[in-house]
Amino acid sequence: MQELEKQLAKTVDNNASIQKYDARAQLTPYLAGAYEFYKVNVLGTSFLLIKGLDERMTMHTQKHIHTIEDRLGMYAAVWEERMTPYKRKKYLSERIPFIIGNNQMFLPFLGTYLDLREEKSQEGKMVKKFTPAMQIIFLRVLYGTETKWTQAELSKETGVTAMTVSRTLESFVNMGLLEYSVEGLTGRKKIYVVKDKGDFFKEGKKYLINPVKKSFYVKSIPKKMKCFTSGLSALGKNTMLSEPSYTIVAIYRKTDIEALKQEEIAKEEAYEENLFEVQEMKYDISRITKDSIIDPISLICSLTDMDERIEIAIEEMMERYVWYKD
Template identity: 25%
Template structure:
């Protein structure tokens, strides 16, 4: 494991026994093996489950370790299901998957903080993007990491990583008072959008062009969502949005698909996050990001109309 992490991250790694086990319950102590791990100049807690562990327990342990030690919790897995793997990445929980993958999203920030830019953050994560958009819509203000954790229902460590990523990317929405970082509402919704827009990315990861329309209760996306929020006419086929877990749960990846140059029964987009709007639509600003490379004046006009009526 040590050699694998060093090979992937190009950093010295030290692993030693963790002695302060009395911080944690006997149940925790019987469920996982605790170790200190130092990667470069970053100190963290390495946790190896003794038996297979469900996602709820993983979340609980990550939050408990973060709160009690103020260190990043890094899980070490011998096996990992695709569902758990995707949820860990979506929620920003660090892990090492034996001989397969190292996912430590805060590590780039620590390298930059220590004047080493080997893995500095250069693209916003979907969790951070979701936070920025929800903060804009709901006009959140004066939030610390604990507040963000409660509002997004993630661990405090995940919320701290959101702040670290925002700082690393240079998005000017945080105020610092000593070591304490706080999200502040910087102007009107339109002014906030103008500030964060260039840092955001298209939330679409993959598209499934299905032969037939899907019989499921899914959020409307892209052109279908835009037409629902403007005077623009929809295409002949609907577009929906789902998270990665829905692709497998609803069997979308097994449904009959057609070539992209043919007219589909529907398009299902796998997206990195979902913020629902009016219960059955993807949120308007994510729709804008889906059309960020579009130059059609009709779509540009519809977007302006949508934003004026539903966002600003």
């Protein structure tokens, strides 16, 4: 806290001071033991700075801070070494006072918001569009009945490496798509939480990409080859829209793509003889669909030529998904 005291003296009040504060007489043993307390004197005002002793405790700070203020009769602010952009935004919107490290502070009772960071924040590395790995993780979370996930579970479900899943989940937290809590005996196991699927989709859909790498045409598809009805063919099977005369299928497995490309034909021939259009996918859609038809969001993202008929069919297809309508 010495560095913070120096920063306050330098930027806010030359006479600022911070001292350890004993709150045991005024708080329950649970609250008194969950935080370190510091009394800050600045600009003629005293307030408490509370620091969680366990990362798991920071998930409850929002409701604890009001109890602490009532019991101790002083304003209180949360101190954290680091804070995600999502959490900072939430604290700002709910006017919860905080200090991050030694150089960012929001103290509404003093009319103060200072951001003295010299380094680039994580928000400077904002995601513009999902990568294929990010998109399949996003969709697996979206379609799942679960609201809580671990990195290991999502890695197993999507086939994406543990390291990539970990980076993706941290990005989702920074983007405000997910929250997390810390559990386990060691206090290191992160549980990622979807609070509301409607908000999750609404905030995430702007990052979605077209999952089709490229398309080509063939006369036939071997019966044993793993493929999924896709494009307008899939939309037609899900709605009242008429299917095209040729069949569109999606395939991900590299060996299957290579084998089919040996039999590639011209697009005109496929259209005239009602053959097959093959969509080479950027991610393994078998991980996010249980039948022989591509999942709905990947389907929508793959459509490049939209008209009123198609838009109406999409609305019909998505009627069953509450999160799509919210």
